[in-house]
Amino acid sequence: QVQLVESGGGSVQAGGSLRLSCAASGYTYRSVCMGWFRQAPGKEREGVASIDSTGRTRYADSVKGRFTISKDSAKNTLYLQMNSLKSEDTAMYYCAMARLCFPGLRSADFGYWGQGTQVTVSS
Numbered sequence: 001q002v003q004l005v006e007s008g009g010g011s012v013q014a015g016g017s018l019r020l021s022c023a024a025s026g027y028t029y030r031s032v033c034m035g036w037f038r039q040a041p042g043k044e045r046e047g048v049a050s051i052d053s054t055g056r057t058r059y060a061d062s063v064k065g066r067f068t069i070s071k072d073s074a075k076n077t078l079y080l081q082m083n084s085l086k087s088e089d090t091a092m093y094y095c096a097m098a099r100l101c102f103p104g105l106r107s108a109d110f111g112y113w114g115q116g117t118q119v120t121v122s123s
Contacts (some may be wrong), residue, residue, distance in 0.1 A: 002026045002112040004095045009117030016085050016121070022078040022095030022114060033101035034071060034078045035110060038091035045094070047105020049080065052090075058105060062088075087123040092116040 008020040020036070031053035038043040049059045049069035057069050068081040078095055096110035 002096060002097060004112060004114035006095045006114045008095065008116040009093060009119045011120040011122065012085055014085060014087055014121055015121045017081070017083045018085065018119060019096075020080040020082070020093055020117060020119075022080075023096075024076045024078065024097065027097065029099060029114075031099075033067075033098040033110075034100070035096045035101075035105065036069060036078075036080045036087075037094045037096055037105075037107055037110075038090040039094070039122075040088075045107050047107065048093070050101050050105055051078070052101040056101070058101065058103070060105060075123075076087045082119070085119075085121045087121050089119060091119060093119050 003025045005023045033052050035050035036048040037045050051057045051069045066084045070079045094116045095114040097112040098110040102109050
């Protein structure tokens with residue numbers, strides 16, 4: 001059974017940084033796509049970034065140049081380094097897994113989800 005557990009959320013002032021982690025377990029696929037999504041109150045869930053088994057990354061335009069997705073395959077852990085945070089980055093952040101990465105960062109392409117970690121950015 002696939003389990004994804006996020007950590008690292010918190011409260012930070014605008015301009016600050018946070019690093020989210022996602023520990024993955026219970027899967028046997030040799031290659032997977034990992035992604036970060038976020039959902040703010042009253043808004044739809046949106047894709048933030050993804051990384052495939054080759055290390056290819058994709059980012060939402062709103063976070064390009066500020067966020068970096070990475071992974072440590074030996075530790076089965078996914079990361080999201082978030083710099084220059086803005087108030088509009090405030091949301092619940094979710095880790096997700098899919099068999100393949102597709103363009104567009106669509107939540108419908110991901111079948112496994114974590115419980116989320118809250119990020120709050122104050123201006």
